[in-house]
Amino acid sequence: MTRTSTDQPAPRAGRAVVPVLAFAGIVVAVMQTLLVPVIKDLPRLLDTAPSNAAWVLTSTLLSGAVATPIMGRLGDLYGKRRMLVLSLAIMVVGALVSALTSELLTMIAGRTLQGFAMGAIPLGIGLMRDMLPRERLGSAMALMSSSIGVGGGLALPAAALVAQHSDWHALFYGAAALGVLSIGLTLLVVPESPMRARGSFDLLGAVGLSAGLVLLLLPITKGSDWGWASGTTLGLFAGSVLVLFLWGVYELRVPAPLVDLRTTARREVLLTNLASIMVGVSFYVVSLVLPQLLQLPAATGYGLGRTMVVAGLCMAPLGLTMMLTAPVYARLSARYGPRTTLVLGLLVIALGYGGGLGLMDAAWETVVTSVVLGAGIGLAYSSLPALIVGAVPASETGAANGLNTLMRSIGTSVSSAVVGMVLANTAHTVGGVALPTMHGFRVSFLIATAAVALGLLAALFLPGSRPQRGPRLVASAEEDAAARQAAGSVAAHSGAGGPVRLDLSLPDETVGA
Numbered sequence: 001m002t003r004t005s006t007d008q009p010a011p012r013a014g015r016a017v018v019p020v021l022a023f024a025g026i027v028v029a030v031m032q033t034l035l036v037p038v039i040k041d042l043p044r045l046l047d048t049a050p051s052n053a054a055w056v057l058t059s060t061l062l063s064g065a066v067a068t069p070i071m072g073r074l075g076d077l078y079g080k081r082r083m084l085v086l087s088l089a090i091m092v093v094g095a096l097v098s099a100l101t102s103e104l105l106t107m108i109a110g111r112t113l114q115g116f117a118m119g120a121i122p123l124g125i126g127l128m129r130d131m132l133p134r135e136r137l138g139s140a141m142a143l144m145s146s147s148i149g150v151g152g153g154l155a156l157p158a159a160a161l162v163a164q165h166s167d168w169h170a171l172f173y174g175a176a177a178l179g180v181l182s183i184g185l186t187l188l189v190v191p192e193s194p195m196r197a198r199g200s201f202d203l204l205g206a207v208g209l210s211a212g213l214v215l216l217l218l219p220i221t222k223g224s225d226w227g228w229a230s231g232t233t234l235g236l237f238a239g240s241v242l243v244l245f246l247w248g249v250y251e252l253r254v255p256a257p258l259v260d261l262r263t264t265a266r267r268e269v270l271l272t273n274l275a276s277i278m279v280g281v282s283f284y285v286v287s288l289v290l291p292q293l294l295q296l297p298a299a300t301g302y303g304l305g306r307t308m309v310v311a312g313l314c315m316a317p318l319g320l321t322m323m324l325t326a327p328v329y330a331r332l333s334a335r336y337g338p339r340t341t342l343v344l345g346l347l348v349i350a351l352g353y354g355g356g357l358g359l360m361d362a363a364w365e366t367v368v369t370s371v372v373l374g375a376g377i378g379l380a381y382s383s384l385p386a387l388i389v390g391a392v393p394a395s396e397t398g399a400a401n402g403l404n405t406l407m408r409s410i411g412t413s414v415s416s417a418v419v420g421m422v423l424a425n426t427a428h429t430v431g432g433v434a435l436p437t438m439h440g441f442r443v444s445f446l447i448a449t450a451a452v453a454l455g456l457l458a459a460l461f462l463p464g465s466r467p468q469r470g471p472r473l474v475a476s477a478e479e480d481a482a483a484r485q486a487a488g489s490v491a492a493h494s495g496a497g498g499p500v501r502l503d504l505s506l507p508d509e510t511v512g513a
Contacts, residue, residue: 017131018140020182020189021124022147024084027175027182028117029151029319030159031091032060034171036291037160037308045168048104051225058221059108063115065217065409066210071119072402073206073258075126076197080398081190084123085183091117092179099172110172117179118409121148122401125385129397130193139330141389142382146322149283149377153319156291157312164308197396199256206258208247213406215240220413224421259403260396268391269400271458272384273407275342278455279380280411281418282349285448286356286373288419289441290315290366300430302438304363314366321374322381329382338386339462345379346456352376353449357442380455384408387462415451419444 035057038045042053067087075083094113101107121144128140162170219226219236226233251257263269294311296303306314332341352372359365385401392400426440 014189016189017191018128018136018143020185021127021140022143022150024088024120024124024182024186025144025147026151026154027088027178028091028120029148030155030178031095031114031117031175032064032148033152033155034159034175036156036287037163037312038168038171041168046102046104046107052104054222054225055104055108056111058218059112060115061221061409061413062214062217063112064118065115065213065406065413067116068118068122068406068409069209069259069399069402070206071116072122072126072398072400072405074201075119075123075398076195076396077199077201079192079196080123080126080130081186081192083398084120084127084190085186087116087119087123088179088183088186090114092176092183095172095176095179099169099176102169114175118405119402121145122398122405125389125401126398127190127193129389130195131191137389138333138386139326141385142326142329142333142378143323145381145385146326146378149322149374149381150319152287153316153322153374156315157309160308160312197256202251202254202256202258205247205251205254208243208250209258212240212244212247215243217410217413220417223417224424228421259399263392263396263400264403266391267461268387268463271462272387272391273404275346275380275455275458275462276384276404276407277411277414278451278458279346279349279377279384280408281415281451282353282373282411282448282455283377283381283408284412284415285353285419285444285451286318286370287315288416288423289444290370292423292436293360293441294363294366296435300435302360304366306363310363314363315370317367318370318374318377321371322378325375325378326382329379332379333383333386338383338390339459341379342383342387342459342462343456345376345381345383346452346459348376348379349373350376350449350452350456353445353452357445360438360441411451415448418447422447 035042039057042056043050046053046056071083071087091114094110094116097110097113098107099110101110124144125141128137128144132140159171162168162174215236219233219240223233248261251259251261264273291311293302294304294306294314295308296305298305329341332344352369352375355372356369359369384404388400388404389397422443423436423440424434426437426443427434428437429435
């Protein structure tokens with residue numbers, strides 16, 4: 001049975017804790033966005049085929065997907081700050097490995113290590129829940145959750161500038177320096193949470209989840225290269241279904257699982273995770289489409305002919321608007337609840353993509369689209385951790401938010417694969433070079449709109465959430481079972497004519513934010 005130890009009082013969080021943790025999230029986003037300006041040049045830079053160069057991006061995605069729920073659970077067991085620092089340290093090592101090589105396999109190894117930084121997002125949210133007073137928690141989690149978009153939006157023009165005027169390895173040195181700075185600030189400013197989940201680490205569950213995720217995400221990211229109907233792609237999909245099914249059966253039987261599937265199956269958690277996938281899809285479409293539209297030559301008749309740096313600057317408002325929506329979210333959520341803000345965010349995203357279909361003729365129009373989408377994605381991203389935190393006990397915060405972050409990553413992976421396939425299938429060849437078409441860009445926006453509609457449907461079926469003045473009591477799956485057993489014992493004792501005593505106390509871990 002998993003319990004939370006709170007023998008020590010929760011440390012008092014200073015004002016600097018939230019910006020330091022948000023900075024860690026921004027560093028993670030910088031790592032993800034790092035190679036976007038040089039994607040098309042990677043085959044030449046690494047002296048390899050385009051299909052091989054794609055592994056430089058795919059490896060980070062896979063390791064991040066695997067590491068996120070595992071680091072979240074390790075944080076619940078052994079300390080969230082400790083695991084956050086470890087995640088960033090692994091990223092720094094990976095960045096230095098990549099900075100010192102132009103050899104493909106070594107570069108892939110370095111990028112794989114960098115993917116471990118993804119665990120910083122759920123760990124930061126868990127630390128906030130453990131330390132912050134209720135009145136500061138909403139806006140703090142909103143900022144932390146949005147930091148992945150903020151960092152990406154701000155890093156894109158900076159990375160483009162560096163890539164245009166310096167050796168591309170400088171990008172990795174910059175990422176390593178940011179990681180070291182984030183580690184130092186975290187150690188100086190952020191106290192360790194005393195909250196612990198008692199139990200052991202589910203090693204077999206971690207191996208099973210890792211294998212299942214790799215088998216699932218690998219064909220999603222490489223299916224367009226291998227062929228969606230190829231034996232390799234279909235075989236990996238079938239293998240992922242089998243492995244994840246067996247993993248789920250095993251997780252339901254162990255006393256301290258890596259992921260509490262009974263909690264995950266709760267209506268609030270399940271629907272929030274489904275909505276997270278769709279928000280991830282919608283977020284990545286704009287990141288794939290607008291930079292290409294901006295950089296295509298004007299001679300195509302629809303390309304805007306901008307430089308790499310200008311394209312990055314046009315995309316920067318996406319991240320900036322996400323950051324600015326954090327305080328707006330806090331006020332709306334305090335008054336109407338996170339479910340309402342999630343619905344509102346999804347409606348704004350739909351408006352952005354719908355309007356964006358007709359706003360592709362000038363650079364300023366792409367800025368308008370970025371601002372509207374940034375506002376919607378910021379509201380939606382900010383709502384997700386609040387919905388998760390309000391539905392799980394404190395002992396499962398790290399693992400639950402790790403799983404939620406994983407759902408977003410799956411959404412971005414699906415988005416990358418589907419949009420890549422659409423743009424490839426609608427491309428036309430000019431001078432022996434395949435160029436994406438305006439038709440492909442608009443179809444991609446329609447796909448994002450459809451994903452938002454599905455996310456909105458999931459959000460509307462979430463239980464209505466109202467602002468709460470006091471702490472919400474949330475029991476874990478183990479406590480539910482214990483309560484039912486106790487109720488049965490009370491009923492049996494009462495039937496025997498004995499006195500009935502009810503202990504209505506709750507363990508500390510059941511007091512959620």
